[in-house]
Amino acid sequence: MTQVGQKLVVEREQMLGLLDALRKDMDIIGPTKMPDGEVTFEHIESSKEITFDYMNDFDPLKRYLLPAKEDLFTFKLGQKLPKLEAASPKKPQLLFGVRSCDVQGFVHMDAFFSGAYQDNYYWERRNQTTIISMACNRPLDTCFCICCNGGPWLERGFDLQLTDLGGRFLVDVGSDKGVDLLGRIKGAPSTASEKEESQRQALMQACDAQMIPTAYLAKAVIQITNNRVRDELWEKMGAECFSCGGCTHVCPCCTCFDVQDCTIDETTGVRFRCWDSCQYSGFTREASSHNPRARTKERVKRRFYHKLSYAYIHQDGHPGCVGCGRCITVCQAFGLLDISAVVKRLRREGQPEPKPVAANA
Amino acid sequence: MENIYLPELAVIDKIVEETRDTKTFTLRFADENYNSRFSFKPGQFVEASVFGVGEAPFGFCSNPNRKGSFDITVRAIGAVTNAMHRMDVGDVLGIRAPLGNSFPLEEVKGLDILFIAGGIGLPPLKSLIEPMLDRRQDFSNFTILYGARTPQDRVYKSILADWEKRNDLVFMQTVDSSHDGWIGNIGVVTTLFEKIEIDTTKTVAFTCGPPVMIRFVIQELLTLGLPEDRIISTLERYMKCGVGKCGHCAIGNKYVCVDGPVFSYRQIKKLPEK
Numbered sequence: 001m002t003q004v005g006q007k008l009v010v011e012r013e014q015m016l017g018l019l020d021a022l023r024k025d026m027d028i029i030g031p032t033k034m035p036d037g038e039v040t041f042e043h044i045e046s047s048k049e050i051t052f053d054y055m056n057d058f059d060p061l062k063r064y065l066l067p068a069k070e071d072l073f074t075f076k077l078g079q080k081l082p083k084l085e086a087a088s089p090k091k092p093q094l095l096f097g098v099r100s101c102d103v104q105g106f107v108h109m110d111a112f113f114s115g116a117y118q119d120n121y122y123w124e125r126r127n128q129t130t131i132i133s134m135a136c137n138r139p140l141d142t143c144f145c146i147c148c149n150g151g152p153w154l155e156r157g158f159d160l161q162l163t164d165l166g167g168r169f170l171v172d173v174g175s176d177k178g179v180d181l182l183g184r185i186k187g188a189p190s191t192a193s194e195k196e197e198s199q200r201q202a203l204m205q206a207c208d209a210q211m212i213p214t215a216y217l218a219k220a221v222i223q224i225t226n227n228r229v230r231d232e233l234w235e236k237m238g239a240e241c242f243s244c245g246g247c248t249h250v251c252p253c254c255t256c257f258d259v260q261d262c263t264i265d266e267t268t269g270v271r272f273r274c275w276d277s278c279q280y281s282g283f284t285r286e287a288s289s290h291n292p293r294a295r296t297k298e299r300v301k302r303r304f305y306h307k308l309s310y311a312y313i314h315q316d317g318h319p320g321c322v323g324c325g326r327c328i329t330v331c332q333a334f335g336l337l338d339i340s341a342v343v344k345r346l347r348r349e350g351q352p353e354p355k356p357v358a359a360n361a
Numbered sequence: 362m363e364n365i366y367l368p369e370l371a372v373i374d375k376i377v378e379e380t381r382d383t384k385t386f387t388l389r390f391a392d393e394n395y396n397s398r399f400s401f402k403p404g405q406f407v408e409a410s411v412f413g414v415g416e417a418p419f420g421f422c423s424n425p426n427r428k429g430s431f432d433i434t435v436r437a438i439g440a441v442t443n444a445m446h447r448m449d450v451g452d453v454l455g456i457r458a459p460l461g462n463s464f465p466l467e468e469v470k471g472l473d474i475l476f477i478a479g480g481i482g483l484p485p486l487k488s489l490i491e492p493m494l495d496r497r498q499d500f501s502n503f504t505i506l507y508g509a510r511t512p513q514d515r516v517y518k519s520i521l522a523d524w525e526k527r528n529d530l531v532f533m534q535t536v537d538s539s540h541d542g543w544i545g546n547i548g549v550v551t552t553l554f555e556k557i558e559i560d561t562t563k564t565v566a567f568t569c570g571p572p573v574m575i576r577f578v579i580q581e582l583l584t585l586g587l588p589e590d591r592i593i594s595t596l597e598r599y600m601k602c603g604v605g606k607c608g609h610c611a612i613g614n615k616y617v618c619v620d621g622p623v624f625s626y627r628q629i630k631k632l633p634e635k
Contacts, residue, residue, distance in 0.1 A: 072366045072367070073364075073366070073367055075412040075413070077412060077413070081370055081391055081453055082370060082412055082453055082455075084367060084368070084370075084455070086364050086367050112606075113606065115605065116605070116619065117365050117604035117605055117606065117619070118362055118363070118365070119365065119606055120362040120363065120364050120365060120366075121366070123362055124362070227633060255606070255608065256607060256608030256609070257601070257602075257606070257607050257608070258601060258607070258609075259366075259415070259416060259601045259602060259607065260415065261410075261412065261413050261414060261415050261416075263413045269412060269413045271366075271410075271412075271416075273366075273607070276607070276608070276609070278608065278611075283599075283609060284598065284599050284609065285599060286597070286598070286599045287417070287438045287439030287440075287442065287599075288438055290572065292598065292612075292634065293634075298634070302611075302634075305613070305633060306611070306614075309613075309614065309633075311613060311614035312614050315614055
């Protein structure tokens with residue numbers, strides 16, 4: 001009997017066969033090659049559509065747990081009392097081939113959407129989601145997950161974690177859901193041998209070694225936590241930022257949303273939520289037009305406070321960054337304001353002047 | 362799992378025009394069972410929906426000891442509030458409540474109580490003033506200071522008149538300016554401080570109003586020597602979900618909607634943004 005924590009070996013064909021078998025019970029989402037060669041995670045009809053020749057999706061996979069736009073309920077007016085109907089339950093889904101950084105993003109979202117108020121829409125989706133992740137054998141030149149505990153392979157967060165050993169996968173069993181999945185595989189998976197485990201170890205170490213640890217967070221955490229950053233640097237970064245919100249939209253840890261009503265006709269409508277960004281000037285603007293973060297500088301500062309202050313790290317258990325490097329790719333400000341650039345700049349340009357030493361002290 | 366975003370329906374029972382731009386709505390949940398079980402604490406708030414327009418937060422302003430209905434006072438300033446002002450008795454709103462933390466009540470028994478309110482900041486404080494006055498003997502000296510732009514901009518004028526008549530509390534009001542025979546004080550609310558005596562060893566102050574007023578009031582109270590944890594205020598931020606998820610009202614790592622809206626100055630001081 002397979003158990004959580006076990007390491008098994010599954011042939012690639014077995015795994016693809018499993019996906020085809022599961023297809024009738026759930027939506028399968030996996031890496032597929034677009035006509036232009038770009039790989040994105042899409043709904044697939046057959047495992048033939050899956051590609052293993054990919055690094056990662058440019059859009060974070062958070063969209064399958066927190067869609068960019070999601071209906072909350074519909075309302076029908078006109079009768080004595082309006083009629084409200086909550087958005088219907090979601091179909092089960094399997095996310096196949098998710099990279100570790102995105103899984104770590106899910107771990108972050110799981111914690112955030114828990115607490116005193118459990119986010120029912122998130123959890124309806126999450127509870128019906130199965131995650132088969134894919135550890136990374138090689139990094140992109142924008143990857144820095146080793147700086148944030150976001151990969152290249154993980155200890156938790158997945159139902160199954162695959163490591164590509166070439167034609168076959170070493171499988172880490174992460175949950176009971178994962179155990180059940182393996183029960184449906186054709187042909188019994190074999191237990192990973194010592195040789196296969198050390199092969200995986202070597203692959204991961206090679207991946208680690210190729211990664212440039214561009215985001216040395218520790219110093220930035222101390223500076224931001226203690227507000228020991230030259231104001232001139234925030235000022236400068238505020239002037240460089242376009243407030244486009246790209247960094248927050250591609251961040252697997254960013255979850256802020258707006259809530260809006262949309263009328264369909266005179267008596268019906270829908271309330272939905274959609275991604276919002278703390279980088280937009282309207283994010284904190286009140287009806288009175290009072291705006292506590294009216295200036296770009298204040299919003300840039302806010303973003304990095306949330307990502308890197310100890311107050312948040314203590315609360316969440318980890319920084320608000322998984323090292324996926326997407327903000328590096330998306331930032332329009334000439335590579336100046338992604339998180340790896342900012343931690344470097346905080347260290348190099350952000351140190352405040354040392355306090356003057358009192359004479360005769 | 363409970364749907365934290367789905368409002369209950371509430372019927373408007375009564376509308377009182379307070380000023381040219383402010384109305385008080387008395388609301389009752391359409392579901393009688395829900396209505397009879399419903400309760401809230403002073404300082405908590407509601408998210409009120411006008412379907413098709415949106416949702417906005419409002420502090421409870423009625424006495425929590427009053428069962429069967431509750432009040433919110435609303436100034437017409439944005440899309441939702443203007444839509445509410447166009448509604449009539451019998452119309453239906455969506456309500457998610459009660460949300461947020463509350464004012465300390467039992468904890469301040471035996472102390473001198475000082476309220477400093479500005480404009481539309483009085484309504485949330487009223488949800489504490491009234492239950493305190495229900496058990497007036499539990500508190501020592503009781504003072505309410507209220508400032509508004511003009512005499513017409515004062516809310517709850519008949520209640521203010523009642524407070525003025527009571528001899529178990531000191532009530533003073535002031536306006537920024539007046540053109541029509543106002544014989545009371547003129548000047549910002551902090552000018553009333555010199556007319557009262559504050560025993561800083563046993564006073565707790567509650568203040569609510571425009572951000573700039575709160576700033577000056579807190580400064581003044583600190584100068585007088587009131588300890589930081591006995592200065593209680595409410596913070597105001599643009600808010601969407603009211604349940605700590607949408608991120609709009611975050612200050613530092615606190616969310617005004619769930620960690621507040623009530624904060625002591627000791628807590629406010631620690632926040633990385635003001």
